[in-house]
Amino acid sequence: MTDAAALPGQPRGGVLSGPATARAVNVLAPNPSAMTLDGTNTWILSEPGSDLAVVVDPGPLDEGHLRHVVATAERTGKRVALTLLTHGHPDHAAGAARFAELTGTRVRALDPALRLGDEGLAAGDVITTGGLELRIVPTPGHTADSLSFHLPADQAVLTGDTVLGRGTTVVAHPDGRLGDYLDSLRRLRSLTVDDGVHTVLPGHGPVLEDAQGVVEYYLAHRAHRLAQVETAVEDGYRTPGQVVAHVYADVVRPGCVRVSASAWRGVPRPGGSPRGPPGAASRAGRSPPVPC
């Protein structure tokens, strides 16, 4: 994690639950921790005037939270018609099957193992539910299966754990790759430049109103870390574990060395190819996010 005060576009002072844009309402899950910040943001999306809603990331398997999400939608006359997942980490997805049972909906995700029903999600897909349009944006890096959802009518993007509302995120063991993550940040930056996206609806933490500034900050943070790695190698640190322990000495958090040493395998060498192929998502192997 980095200094929260340095993150651009954070005007809402930690106000999390409730309406964020014309089409997005957050229901904060009761799972706060060092890993999940205030808890997981479960997003209810709906076109104004429509009686259908899409829920992104039902969150942990917490019966009270899942029922609260359903009740929040129903209180405004909405019926949940579809459930989507930004990725498979349990703080986002563990409640999906139960939520689907409560609402009678399908679950769509990039990873086939997370789906309920026969429809997945892929780059370029456009979901239209009750007049609400969502465009699927692949943003691997935090995990191999990470997606973002572009909500063009609100000039907003739901980023899951790819961009958080506070601090920076982790490229997670076992399948996160930093090279992929940098490409994904650039993809999000082009959304802000070319498509006018200004609002980030993150998977954790408050809504951000300066999407371009936040993405630029994330890219600068990673460039700074890469420069530190190059210096560490020049200074004689040889193994990934030695380099990570040195570079991340300011981040005292168990698990970071293992997580980060894995993640660096995806970093392209100057003028060369990545150090290793992205790993396939594995349900059994998933770890919760560890901010580093």
Ligand SMILES: [Zn+2]
């Ligand atoms: Zn995650």
